Amino acid sequence: SEPVVVVGLGRFGTSLALELTRRGTEVLAIDRRPKVVQSLAGHITHVVTADSTDIEALRQLGVPDFYRAVVAIGGDLEASILTASLMVELEIDDIWAKAISRQHGRILSRIGVQHVVFPEHDMGERVAHMVSGRMLDYIEVDENFALIKTRPPKEYVGVPLGESNLRRKHGVTVVAVKSPGEEFTYATADTELGYGDVIIVSGRTEQVERFAELP
Amino acid sequence: SEPVVVVGLGRFGTSLALELTRRGTEVLAIDRRPKVVQSLAGHITHVVTADSTDIEALRQLGVPDFYRAVVAIGGDLEASILTASLMVELEIDDIWAKAISRQHGRILSRIGVQHVVFPEHDMGERVAHMVSGRMLDYIEVDENFALIKTRPPKEYVGVPLGESNLRRKHGVTVVAVKSPGEEFTYATADTELGYGDVIIVSGRTEQVERFAELP
Numbered sequence A, B: 001s002e003p004v005v006v007v008g009l010g011r012f013g014t015s016l017a018l019e020l021t022r023r024g025t026e027v028l029a030i031d032r033r034p035k036v037v038q039s040l041a042g043h044i045t046h047v048v049t050a051d052s053t054d055i056e057a058l059r060q061l062g063v064p065d066f067y068r069a070v071v072a073i074g075g076d077l078e079a080s081i082l083t084a085s086l087m088v089e090l091e092i093d094d095i096w097a098k099a100i101s102r103q104h105g106r107i108l109s110r111i112g113v114q115h116v117v118f119p120e121h122d123m124g125e126r127v128a129h130m131v132s133g134r135m136l137d138y139i140e141v142d143e144n145f146a147l148i149k150t151r152p153p154k155e156y157v158g159v160p161l162g163e164s165n166l167r168r169k170h171g172v173t174v175v176a177v178k179s180p181g182e183e184f185t186y187a188t189a190d191t192e193l194g195y196g197d198v199i200i201v202s203g204r205t206e207q208v209e210r211f212a213e214l215p
Ligand SMILES: Nc1ncnc2c1ncn2[C@@H]1O[C@H](COP(=O)(O)OP(=O)(O)OP(=O)(O)O)[C@@H](O)[C@H]1O
Pocket: A007, A008, A009, A010, A011, A012, A013, A030, A031, A032, A033, A036, A050, A051, A052, A053, A072, A073, A074, A075, A076, A079, A080, B120
């Protein structure tokens, strides 16, 4: 797939750049801190020390030739917004940027960033659901739709899904099942939920949450 | 559900404490920065200024009575580990802690933290999949199983899922479908994918990734 330029090698940017590299995508990673750049040399396709708010530096690095860019600068709002603005000016087609607040995100959108992400904010909400409920994971797909990882309620253990009729009774669908020692496989009408299983359940948010609370 | 004590009101901790409060869970939030505490007073059940590495302060705040705690301190490793260690000492049953590196996470687990989360790292990986592929979202459920949000490949538009036989051909399952202007609803054999639809697809990681790349 197309090469990606990643600016900002904090924890989020580093994880992103490493994962892209691991998946075979060519990455040009830029950070102004030499120590950070040195520690990642060899782990990312190309890592360079540069100031991303300097348009000439970006040009010299060949950034205008990139189709996609990620601005992963959080704490320094000025650097984040300036860098994003330069990416728009250099006509990068697909710009992603991290925002640390709603306001920060709004500014980034207004200057032309197509995809704004809120890593700490989104993870805070996700972990809040895990902490306050019995679910093992919670993913909000939409404002009203969610996917959760949870254990089967006792009353449905040992019953084939086709008989449990979870959709009619609870408005939820079991998507996949993982038995101890095995991997996740998709659920069918014949799938019998086991006591130690972990299940992926989808449905409207309130309904999957309630389902996860069943003993 | 049980009250939760949250230590550390950075972006992650704040988002978590606010989401818990919004969902009706009682929260005691602690941060040593008075400004942060003041800005959140009234938005979280209880917010107090205190040093979480001071066991007496925690006792005075009634922390030992809590069943669950979240240590949301990232940058200050010493404060994170000391605080987590005190939570274990105060016999909090269910401790969650944010870690900013594998090493940090290992230490937290060793001292007795039951749930270690890596917000920036996990989001970095998630966004890496969104940036490098055509998918709209990517959630890793397990090392080998993933859920993605994507658009239907052209060849399956206008065909009922029962006929598309995606499981046999691509090893993936369409979990839910969202048509423009509508909400997500679970997919059935009769569901016909439309051109502007967004679909949630589950399956083994490589298979859902390949499916998302179909034109
Ligand atoms: N103008 C710039 N040019 C290049 N790199 C920059 C610039 N400004 C900031 N950075 C780099 O961006 C990285 C991330 O910035 P910062 O630490 O402020 O973000 P963060 O959101 O707090 O990070 P994390 O992902 O760890 O939460 C840092 O390594 C920093 O050196």
